[in-house]
Amino acid sequence: EVQLVESGGGLVQPGGSLRLSCATSGFIFRDYSFNWVRQTPGRGLECISYIGTDGTTIYYADSVKGRFTISRDNVQNSIYLQMHSVTAEDTGLYYCARARPFDQWGQGTLVTVSS
């Protein structure tokens, strides 16, 4: 069974950092690209980052460029999102999603930015 399980969300102060993880199983991880997609009150559903199978083809939405970093570990079968300099606008539910279009999703991890 294909599974994507996000973790690492929580309460973080404005300007702080957080690292999200997405553990996967049930398929050949290295064969797929991945994305981080978030749902925020201000922007709805938004794909904020993509990482290709090679780990070097990477894209970011303008809303997170320079603050967030996506990475993957083909041994741990996981992807990550390192978040820095967060603001209230980053509050939302963060999903990892496989491929393009997004054929498998996790259940999401909630990030709340508040002092």
Place this chain on the structure above:
Amino acid sequence: ETVMAQSPATLSVSPGERATLSCRASQSLDGNVAWYQRKPGQGPRLLIYGASMRATGIPARFSGSGSGTEFTLTISTLQSEDSAVYFCHQYNYGLGTFGQGTKVEVK
């Protein structure tokens, strides 16, 4: 950015009836449109890709159509388990963009 204008925002339909959801793109897409279903506490599920191709395991009552800038998701005979929020998604340009969602309520 390609804007996906999805309508209606909410739809209330009786069981067994047809539900029609629409999405209009701000520029022409090469059929690279997907539809997702999301239920409370769950991640979205891919229903349709390539505008009209059903994803693996999706019941035949779900169908997609359209081209250019106009796309439609039809649920032919609504069942109680179809209560959910549905999103359209263009993956033709950049990282892609989503519609705002249609909440489908089964009466």
